Amino acid sequence: MGRQPCCDKVGLKKGPWTAEEDKKLINFIRTNGQCCWRAVPKLAGLLRCGKSCRLRWTNYLRPDLKRGLLSESEEKMVIDLHAQLGNRWSKIASHLPGRTDNEIKNHWNTHIKKKLRKMGIDPLTHKPLPTPTTIPSPENDQDCGIEPPPPPPATESEQSKEVVEVVDTPLQSTITESKDGDKNRATSPFDSMDVNNDFVNNDFCIDEIPVIEPHEILMPCENPSPSPSSSSSSASATAPTSSSGGSFSSNLLEDLEFATTFDYNEILSSIWDDDFTSSLDVYNTDGITVEPLLMQFPLMVSDDESWKFDSIM
DNA sequence: AACTAAGCCAACCGCAGCCAA
């Protein structure tokens, strides 16, 4: 049965989201909540398909998102979970509050894969790579787009199945899953690894970027830099750049009436409904309940300029 | 300073699964 396209693509906008679009989407979800993504663009006045709106919201605009590089512990968790679950990014993301599947997938492909290879571990199987004497390294470099020959080709599902079912390989984490989905972590791939052990213990860096401490990311906004007149639509009205993310441009912030000195919860309550924010208080991920996110991450910022509320007001 | 290559990430595409009619 032929599937209809998810939306009529004629006249629909694609590509990076503008601050104006973000604003519309936030305002819509703020007043209506998340429902019927197909209807969202029409109701919110957006020339986007529902899918695009959902993606933008879940990957960028959600208030509970934790931005910035993954911490060391998060990376290790991703590796452990990947050993168990394979490329089931959404499942993996469900164990990392504030992280999206897309973010984890990107981080895996750009950072973790390389690190694992450096450590002599096949990122696909989480088993030791063949020694360089057996396979010439340039051809073996998957970054060149050349996957190594056997280990035998397995489909995505086969690969996942294999990883989940075969649990007593040397580097395999032994996470046992109870019926209610709880994961009891026993050993990590790193525990049994003595190859490059110093790397594991000392050099498993997060790209030399320190983890941002809460006191570092809470910005008092006492020093509003003399930004160009906010009424000027020149720079702030343009679409967000990829580096800045741009989900909160100065225009958007103006429109949402952010205060120059703010309390994050205040901001949240001004942007999102009480019902909505309260739904974030407890985040249950497959049996793992974490601290209420808004308490855990009073203000989640990163190198991302867009989160520096103070400097752009 | 200019050019090129590599890295990175937001967004798109298409399929799978779920569910209601």
Added chain:
DNA sequence: ATTGGCTGCGGTTGGCTTAGT
């Protein structure tokens, strides 16, 4: 049991940024 609509997921790509020459 079948059909059709919707959402979620994973793979892929386009374009911007950064590093190297």
